[in-house]
Amino acid sequence: MMALRRTMLYLPGNNPNMLMRGHLFKPDGVILDLEDSVSLGEKEAARILVRETLKNVDFGECEVTVRINGLDTPFWKRDLEEVIPWGIDGIRVPKVETPQDVKLLDEAISEIENKHNLPEGKVQITCLLETALGIWNAYHIATASKRVTAICPGGEDLRADLKTSRSENSEELVGPRRMVVLAAHAAKVDPLDTVFADITDDEGLRRETQWVKQIGYQGKSVIHPNQIPIIHDVFTPTEKEIAQAQKIVQAAKEAAEKGLGAVSVDGKMVDRPVVKRAEYVLQRAGLLEGGE
Ligand SMILES: CC(C)(COP(=O)(O)OP(=O)(O)OC[C@H]1O[C@@H](n2cnc3c(N)ncnc32)[C@H](O)[C@@H]1OP(=O)(O)O)[C@@H](O)C(=O)NCCC(=O)NCCSC(=O)C[C@@](O)(CC(=O)O)C(=O)O
Numbered sequence: 022m023m024a025l026r027r028t029m030l031y032l033p034g035n036n037p038n039m040l041m042r043g044h045l046f047k048p049d050g051v052i053l054d055l056e057d058s059v060s061l062g063e064k065e066a067a068r069i070l071v072r073e074t075l076k077n078v079d080f081g082e083c084e085v086t087v088r089i090n091g092l093d094t095p096f097w098k099r100d101l102e103e104v105i106p107w108g109i110d111g112i113r114v115p116k117v118e119t120p121q122d123v124k125l126l127d128e129a130i131s132e133i134e135n136k137h138n139l140p141e142g143k144v145q146i147t148c149l150l151e152t153a154l155g156i157w158n159a160y161h162i163a164t165a166s167k168r169v170t171a172i173c174p175g176g177e178d179l180r181a182d183l184k185t186s187r188s189e190n191s192e193e194l195v196g197p198r199r200m201v202v203l204a205a206h207a208a209k210v211d212p213l214d215t216v217f218a219d220i221t222d223d224e225g226l227r228r229e230t231q232w233v234k235q236i237g238y239q240g241k242s243v244i245h246p247n248q249i250p251i252i253h254d255v256f257t258p259t260e261k262e263i264a265q266a267q268k269i270v271q272a273a274k275e276a277a278e279k280g281l282g283a284v285s286v287d288g289k290m291v292d293r294p295v296v297k298r299a300e301y302v303l304q305r306a307g308l309l310e311g312g313e
């Protein structure tokens with residue numbers, strides 16, 4: 022079945038309560054964070070805490086990712102060495118700007134996998150694109166290694182790099198978000214959206230999530246457990262959508278049996294792209310095998 026990444030919850034690497042309990046809120050994934058939620062003075066202690074959490078906590082069905090420090094810092098290699106041996110699903114790497122960044126990371130991960138006799142290539146990479154250069158290079162970054170399975174705009178850092186600020190409708194992120202989603206689909210990796218910073222604005226979160234879903238995103242990073250049900254609600258097909266998709270798939274099947282390409286359902290043309298979209302709805306609902 023299609024692996025869902027509707028919500029990826031950040032767990033600050035210096036907060037034992039959040040590290041141990043985050044998965045209980047049932048996000049699709051958790052991101053144990055060693056980067057921007059941890060101050061410079063706490064980097065070493067957080068790395069140890071994150072390692073111990075990985076060793077001792079059963080995260081159940083959650084995808085487990087660690088956000089390491091940037092490749093331009095003295096921390097990232099030690100971060101990798103401490104977390105990769107403990108069976109994580111992936112590394113989230115911040116502020117990626119070029120395909121060379123990805124290659125460097127890929128090689129460093131392979132070295133650690135080999136050293137610990139782990140199957141090479143199992144650890145996936147999610148790239149955060151948080152500068153204008155990173156956004157510009159999105160497709161080349163997404164295709165720089167087979168390990169890359171997702172790319173995400175990093176809205177907060179991006180606003181800083183673009184020398185702008187957070188506006189009510191995040192207009193400043195429209196272009197970057199569209200570039201990332203296009204690059205992700207071209208590269209056949211998951212486009213995952215950035216965080217919504219106002220943890221009290223449920224309506225704003227719902228509106229933003231509906232918009233990013235509409236332009237092709239498959240999920241969103243999350244900073245507070247209260248955001249999870251809202252985002253799941255938006256990204257989970259409704260009963261009405263499922264019923265419509267089943268009707269379309271059934272009509273297409275019957276048409277194919279009669280040797281027809283296009284048919285109409287409820288007065289609207291159903292051809293191959295419409296069927297593909299309906300199949301995608303059923304895959305997201307866990308009712309059809311397949312999908313990336
Ligand atoms: C905002 C706040 C301080 C509020 O806390 P408060 O404690 O006041 O909230 P309360 O409402 O009191 O919490 C009620 C209960 O939920 C628990 N609880 C809360 N949050 C939880 C959580 N995350 N995980 C597990 N548990 C949680 C809490 O422990 C309590 O549990 P309990 O006491 O047992 O009842 C807290 O949420 C928080 O720290 N969030 C994560 C912040 C973070 O990681 N930032 C970095 C990642 S973004 C970034 O880097 C930008 C980016 O790079 C990224 C990109 O786009 O990807 C870019 O550039 O854009």
Ligand SMILES: [Mg+2]
Nearest residue numbers: 151175177178
């Ligand atoms: Mg950031």
